[in-house]
Amino acid sequence: MDAVEWVDALPALAAGLGVLIVPGAAVVVCGWGLSLKRLLAAPALSIAIAAVGATLAGAAGVAWNALTLAAFSLILMGVAYGVRRYVRASGDAGVPQHAPVAARAAALVGLALGATVIGWHVSQGLMGPGVFSFTYDDTVHLNAVRWAMEHHDASPWFIGSVSKIGFYPNGWHSVASVIGLAASVQPIVAINVTNLLIAALVWPASMLALVWTLLRRRPAALVAGGVLAGAFVGVPYSFLFFGTLYPNLTGYAMVPAAVASALWVGEASGPRDRLRALVLAVGLAGGTGLAHPNAFLVVVAFVAFIVVARLWTDVVRGRSSMSTRRAWFITGAIAAAGGVLWLATRTHWDWPSWGGPARELWEGLAAAPYRMPVSIALLVLLVIGYASVGRVREAPALIAPFAAALVLFVVGAGFASENILRNIIADPFYNDPWRLFAILSISQVPIAVVGAVTVWDLGLRLLARVPRGREALTRIVVVAGVGALVLVANGPTVAAGVSSMQSVRTPPATGGYVTADELALMERLDRTTDSDALLIGDPQTGTAFAYGISGRHVVEMHILGDLTADEQYLSQHLGQIDSDPRVCQAVTAVGVSYALDFGAVRLDFDLGTDKTYPGLHDLTPGEHLQLVDQEGPDARLFRIVGCDARAAA
Structure with a gap:
C-alpha cells in the first residue's frame, strides 16, 4: 500500500474542512446569524447540501466538483437570507437570545477536545491516508469514489450503477468525491480523509448540538458532550471496522443534529420562525436519509419517542390542557405513521444474533459490544447517568430514545433469527447487531453526559465547603475533571475498536479476501x-x-x-x-x-x-x-x- 503519511494529506484535510464547514456554516449564518447552537449542526448540514447538490447536478447533467458545490451553496445562502428577512418582517424572530460566554466557550472546548481524541484514535486505526480496508463493503465504496471522480457524477443513481442497482444513498460519496477532486488526490486518500473528518468533526459537533438543546447549554455538559462523543465504540469506530459501513457512519454522525433541529421547531417564537426552523429540520433529515436510510429512520424514531414522551409527561403532570383522549389520538397517529414507514423500509436481511437477551442487555448497558472489554470509567458515568437522568428537566427526551434503542438492540442482538419480534422491529436495520448497537450509542452519550454533570455538581458542592483558596482549587478541579473525561474517552473498549480497525487494514499473507x-x-x-x-x-x-x-x-x-x-x-x-x-x-x-x-x-x-x-x-x-x-x-x-x-x- 502507498506509504502516504498524514502530513502528506494536509491539502486533502484542508479541502475536507472547507467542504464540511463552509457550506453549512454559510447557510446558517445567512439564515440565523452567529447562532452557535445551529453552527454546531453546520458540518451535518454541509453533508446534506453536498448530497442534494450532487443529486441535482447529476439530474441536470452538470459536472460534480467543488465549483458546483460552491454554486449550490450560494443559492441556498440566498434562500436562507430571504427566509430570515421574511421572519424578521413578521416580528416572529423575537429578541435574539445570545448564549452566555461560558456556554459558547465550553462548546468550543468540548468540540476541540472531542475532535482531538477521536481524530487521534481514528488516524491510528486507519493506519495512514494511503491504507484501505479489505472488506466486503469497501469493494464498492472504493470503486464508487473513483467512479464518481472520473465521471464528475456523485448522484444516487450513478453511485448505484457501480453495484448495478438503480439508487444508492450518496451522502458519503458526494463528500468523498468532491474532496478528492478539490485536492487532486487518489480515491483512497480522499476516503480516509473523509472518514477521519466525519468521525472527528461532524459527529462531535452534531452531538454537541443535541446536548446543547437537551441540557440547556450548561458549560459542564457541553465540555463533557464533546469529549464523551469519542468514548463509545458504536459511533464512530464500529463502522470503520465492521462492513465497512461508511454511509452508515455518515448518516449516524448526522442523527443528533437532525434530531436537535427537529426539536428547535418546537422552540420557535412564531409561525414564520417555526417555518424557518422546519425548513432546516427537513433539510437535515433529508440529508441524513441521503447518507443512509437507516439513519433517517433513527431520526424519525427518536423524534417520535421524544414528542410522545413530552406529550404524556405534560398531560400526566397537568402542564397541558390537552385531554387524555386527544393525547391518545396523537400517539396512535404517530405510531401508525411510524409503523407504515417501518414496513416500507424492510430489508429482509438476517445478520445472526450475538447471544442471549441477558448478555446483550449487559453489553448494551455497559456500552461494550460483542465481548469487547468494558471501560469501567465509562460504565461508572453511565450508571450515575441512569440513576440521575430522571431528575433532569428534559428527562423524557433523554430516557425515551435510550429505552427504545436499548430494547431494539437487545431484541436484535439477543433474540434468535426466527423470532417474530426480532424480524418485525429490527429488519429495517438488516437485523444487524452492530447497526443497532450504534443507535444505542447515540442515545447513551447524553446519558453519560448527565452522569458527568452529576459528578461535577457534587464536586462543586464539596468545593463550596472549602473556607479558603476555593478559586485556585476550583481551577485545579476543572483541569482534573477535563483530564478525567479524556481518560474515559481512551478506555479499553475504544482501544479494542481501534485495534479492530487496524486488523481489517492489514492484508494477510495467505487465506484472506485480499492477500x-x-x-x-x-x-x-x-x-x-x-x-x-x-x-x-x-x-x-x-x-x-x-x-x-x-x-x-x-x-x-x-x-x-x-x-x-x-x-x-x-x-x-x-x-x-x-x-x-x-x-x-x-x-x-x-x-x-x-x-x-x-x-x-x-x-x-x-x-x-x-x-x-x-x-x-x-x-x-x-x-x-x-x-x-x-x-x-x-x-x-x-x-x-x-x-x-x-x-x-
Whole structure:
C-alpha cells in the first residue's frame, strides 16, 4: 500500500474542512446569524447540501466538483437570507437570545477536545491516508469514489450503477468525491480523509448540538458532550471496522443534529420562525436519509419517542390542557405513521444474533459490544447517568430514545433469527447487531453526559465547603475533571475498536479476501496493463478492488449485480479459451483484455448470490492467455490475445 503519511494529506484535510464547514456554516449564518447552537449542526448540514447538490447536478447533467458545490451553496445562502428577512418582517424572530460566554466557550472546548481524541484514535486505526480496508463493503465504496471522480457524477443513481442497482444513498460519496477532486488526490486518500473528518468533526459537533438543546447549554455538559462523543465504540469506530459501513457512519454522525433541529421547531417564537426552523429540520433529515436510510429512520424514531414522551409527561403532570383522549389520538397517529414507514423500509436481511437477551442487555448497558472489554470509567458515568437522568428537566427526551434503542438492540442482538419480534422491529436495520448497537450509542452519550454533570455538581458542592483558596482549587478541579473525561474517552473498549480497525487494514499473507500478494499485483496494474484495459476476475476473491486501486476498469466493480450473457459465459468458460471458439466471441463482445486469477480463497460469508466463476480459476498460459505478472503462488495476471482474429474467422 502507498506509504502516504498524514502530513502528506494536509491539502486533502484542508479541502475536507472547507467542504464540511463552509457550506453549512454559510447557510446558517445567512439564515440565523452567529447562532452557535445551529453552527454546531453546520458540518451535518454541509453533508446534506453536498448530497442534494450532487443529486441535482447529476439530474441536470452538470459536472460534480467543488465549483458546483460552491454554486449550490450560494443559492441556498440566498434562500436562507430571504427566509430570515421574511421572519424578521413578521416580528416572529423575537429578541435574539445570545448564549452566555461560558456556554459558547465550553462548546468550543468540548468540540476541540472531542475532535482531538477521536481524530487521534481514528488516524491510528486507519493506519495512514494511503491504507484501505479489505472488506466486503469497501469493494464498492472504493470503486464508487473513483467512479464518481472520473465521471464528475456523485448522484444516487450513478453511485448505484457501480453495484448495478438503480439508487444508492450518496451522502458519503458526494463528500468523498468532491474532496478528492478539490485536492487532486487518489480515491483512497480522499476516503480516509473523509472518514477521519466525519468521525472527528461532524459527529462531535452534531452531538454537541443535541446536548446543547437537551441540557440547556450548561458549560459542564457541553465540555463533557464533546469529549464523551469519542468514548463509545458504536459511533464512530464500529463502522470503520465492521462492513465497512461508511454511509452508515455518515448518516449516524448526522442523527443528533437532525434530531436537535427537529426539536428547535418546537422552540420557535412564531409561525414564520417555526417555518424557518422546519425548513432546516427537513433539510437535515433529508440529508441524513441521503447518507443512509437507516439513519433517517433513527431520526424519525427518536423524534417520535421524544414528542410522545413530552406529550404524556405534560398531560400526566397537568402542564397541558390537552385531554387524555386527544393525547391518545396523537400517539396512535404517530405510531401508525411510524409503523407504515417501518414496513416500507424492510430489508429482509438476517445478520445472526450475538447471544442471549441477558448478555446483550449487559453489553448494551455497559456500552461494550460483542465481548469487547468494558471501560469501567465509562460504565461508572453511565450508571450515575441512569440513576440521575430522571431528575433532569428534559428527562423524557433523554430516557425515551435510550429505552427504545436499548430494547431494539437487545431484541436484535439477543433474540434468535426466527423470532417474530426480532424480524418485525429490527429488519429495517438488516437485523444487524452492530447497526443497532450504534443507535444505542447515540442515545447513551447524553446519558453519560448527565452522569458527568452529576459528578461535577457534587464536586462543586464539596468545593463550596472549602473556607479558603476555593478559586485556585476550583481551577485545579476543572483541569482534573477535563483530564478525567479524556481518560474515559481512551478506555479499553475504544482501544479494542481501534485495534479492530487496524486488523481489517492489514492484508494477510495467505487465506484472506485480499492477500498481500494480490494487493502488490493490483498496485502494479497501472504499469503492467494498457490504460484502456478491461479486466475480468472472480470479484469474490478481491479482483474488484483492481479498479479502485489502479484505475483499470473491471467487468464487476462489486460482488453483487447481474451479468450479461457474454460475461456469464466468460465466468464459466474462460479457462477453455484455446478449445472453445465461443469464448473468444464473448471476449470480443465484452471487450475484455486481461484476466486476474487470485486463487480459490473467497469471502467467508453468505452473500445471497448463486454466481460462480469456475472459468476464472486455475488459468494456465496458452495460445490465448499470456502470463504477464505474478506475485506469490496465487496472484496472477493474464493478457488475453488473438481473439480478434479468431472471432473474425
